[in-house]
Amino acid sequence: MANWQLFLIAHIPEIRPALRVGLGLAVPGAALLVVGRTDLLVYAVFGSVVGMYGRDPRRLQRFKNQVHGAIMMLCAGICGIMLAPFGLHGWSLLAGGMLWAAFSSVVADRHGLKPGGAFFPLFAFCALGTLPVGEHPAVDGLATFVVTALVSILLGQAAKFGPSTERGVETIAFPWPNVLRRAGTYLAVVLVAGTVGITLQVEHLQWIMVGAVVPLAAGSARGRLKRGAHRIAGTLVGMGVLLGIYYLQPSELMLGFVILALIFPTEAYMVRNYGLALSFFTPVIILMLQLANPMLGDQVMWDCAIGNLLGVILGIAAAAVFERRPRTQYASGAVG
Template sequence: MGLGLSVPGIMLLLIGRPELLAYAVFGSVVGMYGRNPHRLLRLKNQALGAAMMLCAGVCGIMLAPFGLHGWPLLAGGMFWAAFSSVIADRYGLKPGGAFFPLFAFGALGTLPVGERPAVDGLVAFVATALFSILLGQLARFGPAKEHGVETIAFPWPNVLRRAGTYLVVVFLAGAIGIGLQVEHLQWTMAGAAVPLAAGNARGRLRRGTHRIAGTLAGIGVLLGIYYLGPSEVFLGCLIILLMFPTEAYMVRNYGLALSFFTPLVILMLQLANPSVGAQMMWDCAMGNLLGVVVGIAAAAVFDRRPRTQYASGTVG
């Protein structure tokens, strides 16, 4: 995962295009789907993960010139949340859930790109995703039990039930966010999707709590970074380095992983859009808090029916 970002990331820094790191970061997420020790299964999982990420991300990139916000942004987020949930659950992908495709659509779709789609960003996004698949095929892992990579494909009733829950929860969180005029609505939608990756009420509460605590800790790290007044090149290198602990702890300690992932995401978005100031940190925190609270409450109401426990090891 780290190599999947560091190689294209360093190339972007060398050619003086650090603003494209946001696209490369989402492309490198494809590496997270390569946990299976068997190469063919790893290729299948990464191909499916890449399909989700590329479809959602490319859709966001192509719609970015229209200035996605409000209800159109929410409608797109609802679609990609439900679609990604169906693919992840039906094929037992890890990481499960819809967070990454949903966030890729929202983040890349709201970047200021002018009147035309960012073709250079699209190239960086697709190239990084394909490079991550290549790395996945070159890597050699130990026994499956050492990595917790057992995949479970869920029956269609469970798959469709959780996809419907994603639709309802993301809609409610987004509608409330629009009503409250929350900036950066993509953070609210992503926050709402986080608890649904767990299979029961206790798991959702724990995951939501980790999300909030990790985000706040990440903002603390970010404040320390801002205090140093780093250059764009330094920020680019820092984004690449932050991907290593993010992936290392994502399955083992979700809250700790987010303390690295939060500054990574905010820094990459600031490189892509320098006009975004420190206010984004608080918008991120408030948007996450609103989304997580709505996600936990709405899922408890609309998804009460007993079902098979969803696999752990999800992210987002």
């Protein structure tokens, strides 16, 4: 048997959901590229995250997981979209981030969602809430966001079910005391990280807040250090990938295709190798934000790197203070 065939067999559990997530972005994303609206890709990318919750091989359970994932993503993202005209920054951005981090943690833990934690909903709120949209909410962006999420759910249900070689993800509904304690940790960690960022007058506060919640996915101090190290390493490697893309000086249209292409390996390695997944996701993050707001410039790369580094350090330190009990039952398959 050829090496590529062995590779595919070994990675089938990751390739199939990755294809669904990739298609969930490729379908609406290609439509946006055709009509020349690359600025809306940022909304499509966050909508396609709903596809990441569709790993369970059981039809009904996958549908439930994706609906709960969609609730988290849509609530946080739509809130950010509606508040964007008011120019979220500083304490207002921090207050919203704390709310959605805690809410998403409750939903994810109570329903045993994988990927777990509050990383994606929090990032959706922060990113979409800080885009310069003028005096009115971006209705076209909101429509793109919602439609992409619905397409992702439909693709999840369109897959072949029944006897399957696809590895399922165990779903465990955690008891309310554990759920609330974990949500409280998210609330406290985001508060600490955001307060430090505001005190230091960090321009892009969202990077610190998002970076701070990443280590919380692990269930022990060692696990948090490992996940934080993966976050930093993946971000730095992603910066190298991004510099290579910049060197080629692609057009906006080509950048759009690059974003569509990088979503596939991001999902394929999100569970297997978090650091490697981030080396693909980091360029996606920065490219889609720059297409939505060309005024960001190259400085956003360094803001992302520094913010993630500071956020991860603060997240690990704050978690050690606010949550001393190990949480090994939460560690499997989570991302932030």
